[in-house]
Amino acid sequence: VTEPEVSAIAGLGRMDAASLLEAWPILDAEERVEGFELLDSVTAADFFLGLPTREQAELIAQLGIERSRAWVRLLAPDDAADLIQSFPEDQRATVLRLLDPAAYREVLALLVYAEDAAGGLMNPRYMRLRPDITVEVAIRYLRRQAIRGIEVIDYAYVLDPGMRLLGVVSFRELFAAAPDRMVDEVMERDLVTVSEETDQEAVARVLRDEGHLAIPVVDAEGRMKGIVTADDIVDVLQEEATEDIQKIGGTEALDEPYLQISLWRMVRKRGVWLSVLFVGQMLTATAMGFFEDQIAQALVLTLFIPLIISSGGNAGSQAATLVIRAMALGEVRMRDWWRIVRREVAVGLMLGVGLGLIGLLRIVIWESVSHPYGEHFLLVGYVIAVSVVGVVLTGTLAGSMLPLVLRRFGFDPASASAPFVATLVDVTGVLICFTVAAVLLKGTLL
Amino acid sequence: VTEPEVSAIAGLGRMDAASLLEAWPILDAEERVEGFELLDSVTAADFFLGLPTREQAELIAQLGIERSRAWVRLLAPDDAADLIQSFPEDQRATVLRLLDPAAYREVLALLVYAEDAAGGLMNPRYMRLRPDITVEVAIRYLRRQAIRGIEVIDYAYVLDPGMRLLGVVSFRELFAAAPDRMVDEVMERDLVTVSEETDQEAVARVLRDEGHLAIPVVDAEGRMKGIVTADDIVDVLQEEATEDIQKIGGTEALDEPYLQISLWRMVRKRGVWLSVLFVGQMLTATAMGFFEDQIAQALVLTLFIPLIISSGGNAGSQAATLVIRAMALGEVRMRDWWRIVRREVAVGLMLGVGLGLIGLLRIVIWESVSHPYGEHFLLVGYVIAVSVVGVVLTGTLAGSMLPLVLRRFGFDPASASAPFVATLVDVTGVLICFTVAAVLLKGTLL
Numbered sequence: 077v078t079e080p081e082v083s084a085i086a087g088l089g090r091m092d093a094a095s096l097l098e099a100w101p102i103l104d105a106e107e108r109v110e111g112f113e114l115l116d117s118v119t120a121a122d123f124f125l126g127l128p129t130r131e132q133a134e135l136i137a138q139l140g141i142e143r144s145r146a147w148v149r150l151l152a153p154d155d156a157a158d159l160i161q162s163f164p165e166d167q168r169a170t171v172l173r174l175l176d177p178a179a180y181r182e183v184l185a186l187l188v189y190a191e192d193a194a195g196g197l198m199n200p201r202y203m204r205l206r207p208d209i210t211v212e213v214a215i216r217y218l219r220r221q222a223i224r225g226i227e228v229i230d231y232a233y234v235l236d237p238g239m240r241l242l243g244v245v246s247f248r249e250l251f252a253a254a255p256d257r258m259v260d261e262v263m264e265r266d267l268v269t270v271s272e273e274t275d276q277e278a279v280a281r282v283l284r285d286e287g288h289l290a291i292p293v294v295d296a297e298g299r300m301k302g303i304v305t306a307d308d309i310v311d312v313l314q315e316e317a318t319e320d321i322q323k324i325g326g327t328e329a330l331d332e333p334y335l336q337i338s339l340w341r342m343v344r345k346r347g348v349w350l351s352v353l354f355v356g357q358m359l360t361a362t363a364m365g366f367f368e369d370q371i372a373q374a375l376v377l378t379l380f381i382p383l384i385i386s387s388g389g390n391a392g393s394q395a396a397t398l399v400i401r402a403m404a405l406g407e408v409r410m411r412d413w414w415r416i417v418r419r420e421v422a423v424g425l426m427l428g429v430g431l432g433l434i435g436l437l438r439i440v441i442w443e444s445v446s447h448p449y450g451e452h453f454l455l456v457g458y459v460i461a462v463s464v465v466g467v468v469l470t471g472t473l474a475g476s477m478l479p480l481v482l483r484r485f486g487f488d489p490a491s492a493s494a495p496f497v498a499t500l501v502d503v504t505g506v507l508i509c510f511t512v513a514a515v516l517l518k519g520t521l522l
Numbered sequence: 523v524t525e526p527e528v529s530a531i532a533g534l535g536r537m538d539a540a541s542l543l544e545a546w547p548i549l550d551a552e553e554r555v556e557g558f559e560l561l562d563s564v565t566a567a568d569f570f571l572g573l574p575t576r577e578q579a580e581l582i583a584q585l586g587i588e589r590s591r592a593w594v595r596l597l598a599p600d601d602a603a604d605l606i607q608s609f610p611e612d613q614r615a616t617v618l619r620l621l622d623p624a625a626y627r628e629v630l631a632l633l634v635y636a637e638d639a640a641g642g643l644m645n646p647r648y649m650r651l652r653p654d655i656t657v658e659v660a661i662r663y664l665r666r667q668a669i670r671g672i673e674v675i676d677y678a679y680v681l682d683p684g685m686r687l688l689g690v691v692s693f694r695e696l697f698a699a700a701p702d703r704m705v706d707e708v709m710e711r712d713l714v715t716v717s718e719e720t721d722q723e724a725v726a727r728v729l730r731d732e733g734h735l736a737i738p739v740v741d742a743e744g745r746m747k748g749i750v751t752a753d754d755i756v757d758v759l760q761e762e763a764t765e766d767i768q769k770i771g772g773t774e775a776l777d778e779p780y781l782q783i784s785l786w787r788m789v790r791k792r793g794v795w796l797s798v799l800f801v802g803q804m805l806t807a808t809a810m811g812f813f814e815d816q817i818a819q820a821l822v823l824t825l826f827i828p829l830i831i832s833s834g835g836n837a838g839s840q841a842a843t844l845v846i847r848a849m850a851l852g853e854v855r856m857r858d859w860w861r862i863v864r865r866e867v868a869v870g871l872m873l874g875v876g877l878g879l880i881g882l883l884r885i886v887i888w889e890s891v892s893h894p895y896g897e898h899f900l901l902v903g904y905v906i907a908v909s910v911v912g913v914v915l916t917g918t919l920a921g922s923m924l925p926l927v928l929r930r931f932g933f934d935p936a937s938a939s940a941p942f943v944a945t946l947v948d949v950t951g952v953l954i955c956f957t958v959a960a961v962l963l964k965g966t967l968l
Contacts, residue, residue, distance in 0.1 A: 126731060219697040230676055230735075247693070251665040284756050285572055289676075289735055306752035310730050310759060317763035318847050324770060325843025325940060326836055334848035335861060342865070343872045346840050350914075353836050354877045358884060360828040365894065371824065375817060378824050382806040382831060382948055389832075390772055390799050390941040394792050397771020401764055402780035415781060419788070426789045431800050438804060448811060468796075494771060494940035495836040502828055 093123045101336070109138045121150055129155065130332075133162040141170050148174040154199045154308070157186040194279045195272030197312065198293045198302030203232035207242055207260035211253045218250075230289050231303075234263050239299040241292055243267065269294045272301055276312045281406050283309050320404060323488065324397055326353070326495035353499045360385070363506040370510060376449050377513055380435075380460050385505030387431055388467030389498030395420055395475030396492045403479060403489050410484065416476050424472030431468060432461035452520050459516050463509040470508065471501045539569045555584045567596055575601070576778075579608040587616050594620040600645045600754065603632040640725045641718030643758065644739045644748030649678035653688055653706035657699045664696075676735050677749075680709045685745040687738055689713065715740045718747055722758045727852050729755050766850060769934065770843055772799070772941035799945045806831070809952040816956060822895050823959055826881075826906050831951030833877050834913030835944030841866055841921030842938045849925060849935050856930065862922050870918030877914060878907035898966050905962050909955040916954065917947045 096111045103111060112135060115123055124132060124147050136144040136159075148171060151159060156175065160168050160183065175183060182200050189195025203221055205214050218232055232250065234243045243263035253262045269292045270279050283291050283306055290303045319329040328345040330337050337345075364371065364381075371378050399416065402408035408416065439457035443449050449456050475497045479489035542557045549557060558581060561569055570578060570593050582590040582605075594617060597605060602621065606614050606629065621629060628646050635641025649667055651660050664678055678696065680689045689709035699708045715738045716725050729737050729752060736749040765775040774791040776783050783791075810817065810827075817824050845862065848854035854862065885903035889895050895902050921943045925935035 280756065280760075283753070284760065289751065289753055305735065306756055307729070307735055310726065310752055310755055313756060313759045313763070314726075314730065314851065317759070317767070318851065321763070321767055321770060321843055321847045324767060325840050327840045327844065330844065333851075333853040334844055335854060335858065335865075339865065339868055339872075343869055346837075346869065347873055347876055350833070350836055350840070350873055350877060351880060354829070354833050354880055357829045357832050360832075361825045364825045364828075368821065368825070372821060375814065378817065378827075379807045379810045379814070381824075382810070382828055382952070383800070383803045385828060386803050386806075386835075386945065386948060387796070387800050389944070390796055391792075393939075393941050394771050394773045394796070397767055398773065398776065398780055401767045405760065405764065405779075407779040408781060412781060419781075419785065422785055423789055423792065426785075427793055427796055430793055431796060434797060434800055493839075495832075495839050495944075498835070498941075498944065499832065502832060506828070 093119045096123065097126075101333075105134060105138045108135060112139075117146075121147075125150055129158045129162055132159055136171070137163075137167075141167065141174070145174045149176060149179070152199055153179060153182040153186060153201065154197065154302075156183045157196070158191070160187065161191055189272055192276045192312075193272060194270045194274040194276065194291075194293045194304055195301065197276055197279065197304045197308050198272075199305065199308075200302040202290075202292075202300075202303045204300070205232045205234045205245070205259050207234050207236070207258070207263070209259055210255065211250055211257050211259065211262060212255035214245075214250060214259050215255075218247075233292055233300055233303075234259055235300055241267065241269065241294050241298060241300040244292065267292065270304070271295065276309075277316060277404060278406070279304050280309045280313055280316075316404070320400065320490040323490035324400060324493050326350070326493040349493070349495070353495055356499045357502060359503040360506050363503060363510075367506075367510040370513060374456075374513065374517060376456055377459065377509075380456075381506065381509060383435070384460060384463045384467055384509050385502045386498070387464055388471035388501040388505045390471070391424065391427055391468045392471030392475030392497035392501045393494035395424075395472045396478055396497045397494065399476045399479045400489050400492060403483065410480060413477070413480050416480070417473070420472040420476040421469070424469040425465070427472070428465035428468035432464040435464050436461040452517070455517055455520055459509075459513045462516070463505075463512045466508045466512065467501065467505045470504050471497070474501055474504075539565045542569065543572075551580060551584045554581060558585075563592075567593075571596060575604045575608055578605055582617070583609075583613075587613065587620070591620045595622060595625070598645055599625060599628040599632060599647065600643065600748075602629045603642070604637070606633065607637055635718055638722045638758075639718060640716045640720040640722065640737075640739045640750055641747065643722055643725065643750045643754050644718075645751065645754075646748040648736075648738075648746075648749045650746070651678045651680045651691070651705050653680050653682070653704070653709070655705055656701065657696055657703050657705065657708060658701035660691075660705050661696060661701075664693075679738055679746055679749075680705055681746055687713065687715065687740050687744060687746040690738065713738065716750070717741065722755075723762060723850060724852070725750050726755045726759055726762075762850070766846065766936040769936035770846060770939050772796070772939040795939070795941070799941055802945045803948060805949040806952050809949060809956075813952075813956040816959060820902075820959065820963060822902055823905065823955070826902075827952065827955060829881070830906060830909045830913055830955050831948045832944070833910050834917035834947040834951045836917070837870065837873055837914040838917030838921030838943035838947045839940035841870075841918045842924055842943045843940065845922045845925045846935050846938060849929065856926060859923070859926050862926070863919070866918040866922040867915070870915040871911070873918070874911035874914035878910040881910050882907040898963070901963055901966055905955075905959045908962070909951075909958045912954045912958065913947065913951045916950050917943070920947055920950075 093115060096115065099111065100108065112120060112123070127135065136147065148156065148159070156179065160171050163171055172180060172183060186196065186200065203218055205217065209217070214232070231244050231246050233241060234245060236242055243260065243265045244267055245259060245263040249262055268282060268286050270282055272293055272295060279291060283304070290305045292303055293301045295301055322329050326349050328348065330345055399408060436457040439449060439453055439460065443453040475492070478492040478497060482491055483489045539561060542561065545557065546554065558566060558569070573581065582593065594602065594605065602625065606617050609617055618626060618629065632642065632646065649664055651663065655663070660678070677690050677692050679687060680691060682688055689706065689711045690713055691705060691709040695708055714728055714732050716728055718739055718741060725737060729750070736751045738749055739747045741747055768775050772795050774794065776791055845854060882903040885895060885899055885906065889899040921938070924938040924943060928937055929935045
């Protein structure tokens with residue numbers, strides 16, 4: 077399929093970045109290198125910096141790590157650390173050695189942090205100032221720092237000789253201040269910082285609440301380690317949301333674009349959960365097997381089994397996704413569990429009663445039109461209505477508590493996927509339904 | 523419940539922002555105003571700016587709009603526009619009139635844009651330069667601009683006299699350049715811009731791909747209108763992901779934190795979809811009604827109905843969420859539909875055959891242990907296996923195409939929620955299952 081594009085590229089001689097970017101998603105690894113090598117060096121540098129980390133790594137692997145020194149050295153330390161972490165462990169040292177000695181040390185320091193913590197996200201280069209200089213001197217000094225490749229210059233951080241963070245001054249404030257005032261007179265001392273271990277979702281929340289473009293990272297002694305910038309957080313949020321959404325939908329996180337992941341990996345990521353759910357769902361067959369005699373006697377009930385149990389599954393999926401998202405946003409914490417239980421019992425009862433009434437109505441209407449349910453139709457209707465209330469309540473409770481339980485035991489709350497909750501509730505639904513039937517239909521249908 | 527916190531607040535006399543922020547989520551509207559009014563004016567200003575737009579609006583409504591001039595005037599124009607849009611239509615003019623004349627005009631101009639387009643997100647204040655001045659003059663000029671409350675100063679935009687955007691120069695480049703060079707020699711001409719109508723998710727993608735902290739917004743004539751900054755995008759991404767996740771879970775978007783939305787609104791947002799699904803799911807009962815004779819003859823099949831149809835629902839939920847997320851990330855477009863079909867047919871067949879074999883295996887093993895399925899157990903196994911293949915294939919296809927179909931007709935792809943797809947597939951699942959049974963069991967069980 078990609079034939080025409082490749083020959084189009086080859087025909088161009090000197091490639092331009094826009095055409096390459098256009099064709100990129102449908103090129104294979106070799107074609108990408110071919111196209112990339114046709115770019116002139118300035119364009120190639122911009123192009124390389126614009127690629128997602130994973131594709132940078134693929135390109136370098138294809139180019140040959142040893143030949144990629146120039147490209148790797150383009151990267152800011154935090155991006156270089158990300159790049160290195162996307163290589164297999166046995167190749168990381170080779171990539172690391174491509175860096176110049178100063179960057180090597182910086183990146184090495186970053187690699188000790190978990191990829192999803194502030195330490196793994198931060199850039200160790202930032203604008204720094206001493207508190208005891210004038211605004212005029214500070215501005216002159218910052219102009220010199222700017223030359224040394226510092227990404228964000230909206231804020232300058234004021235440090236004492238022990239690297240402890242004393243305050244922050246925005247460029248705006250510095251520019252607006254009288255030139256002869258001292259930095260420590262104009263700086264903001266009331267700082268929001270995160271630690272190196274702060275989880276990236278928590279960093280995102282802080283950044284969002286503060287409305288700043290960068291958040292300083294300090295260690296336990298208050299020493300400045302780096303800054304996390306809003307653009308890094310944009311990436312993080314996208315990735316986290318993608319993972320959560322995919323898990324909620326009942327797959328493992330793909331970690332690759334939908335159209336690019338190999339068929340086989342896709343099948344594995346979906347097949348594992350699907351098989352687990354399938355085996356779990358077999359319990360419904362087992363449960364219904366226990367009630368085979370009842371089924372034979374009250375055949376009309378079996379028609380409604382899928383309806384009843386799926387209403388519990390749907391209510392459970394709703395509750396689970398709402399709680400998972402509220403947890404990710406920090407709106408709900410473990411200690412709120414009892415408030416959630418109270419809410420979900422109330423909501424579950426109202427929803428269950430509503431749906432139960434709809435179910436009862438449907439039986440009554442159908443019966444009055446075509447008499448399919450026999451003389452005990454009203455009893456059948458009651459069984460359905462009461463079962464739906466029980467099943468929906470179970471669903472909302474199970475769905476809302478499962479994410480909390482998962483987090484409590486160290487798992488990702490998003491693993492409480494819609495299909496998982498539905499399966500869980502289906503099995504209990506069968507039990508609830510036949511128990512209600514046994515009670516209400518005793519002496520009539522059963 | 524909130525009694526102790528309130529008295530704690532009252533007891534403080536002068537309130538500090540941290541304690542108020544701590545207690546905030548559990549305070550009601552009146553208590554919030556009380557606490558807010560205990561803050562000194564500088565702290566109150568910071569506190570107000572840190573609140574989400576919705577809570578700013580609630581606070582102002584409670585304080586009285588006329589008394590809130592000082593707070594409203596604190597806001598940057600884009601934030602003021604958001605605030606005004608969160609008031610009921612008949613109060614917007616009153617809030618708007620609180621602004622000073624210059625801000626009034628700016629905010630009025632912003633209000634014509636859709637809230638979810640670049641025009642509705644952008645800040646009309648940014649650093650601007652002429653191309654024909656020296657770097658030294660530019661820096662001096664920017665220092666003057668900085669005094670007038672411009673949020674982001676990482677980039678300065680170079681405009682011609684007709685406000686057309688010619689290029690961008692980062693502060694870093696400006697600081698690093700020789701003072702006597704001209705701005706148009708150091709500026710970057712190769713610009714990525716968005717238009718005022720660009721959807722916020724597309725703006726997020728551009729910002730992410732570029733790795734910049736701000737993206738310029740230009741009109742059709744290339745005139746600069748404002749900038750969208752990364753911190754605005756952080757908010758947008760969070761909100762969009764929340765909406766998508768909630769819809770995928772089968773509720774309407776809550777638009778409020780889980781623990782703060784009133785019970786009644788929560789029930790409505792969940793109940794509508796749940797009722798629709800419940801009524802839809804009734805079709806399974808209707809479908810099964812058609813096969814009542816077959817059910818009576820091959821009762822063993824009914825035990826497996828929930829298992830078979832739920833495997834289709836699960837496979838469909840997976841496919842739908844993967845495609846919804848890929849669409850949100852821009853990885854998949856309408857024109858990719860045929861590639862998606864091919865992928866999902868392949869994946870669906872592999873998954874279906876895998877699950878079908880598990881199902882067949884289970885029948886064979888159970889039968890060899892306790893003979894529950896009678897002499898035709900192998901035939902029953904085949905019916906289940908073949909049905910599962912058909913149902914899973916239907917599920918993956920329906921799940922993957924539904925988001926595209928929804929977008930094609932102008933709906934939100936995320937409405938293809940896991941419960942919706944599951945319900946859709948359940949009904950077809952019953953039909954598939956009994957059709958397969960009719961063919962395979964003819965002359966034996968049926």
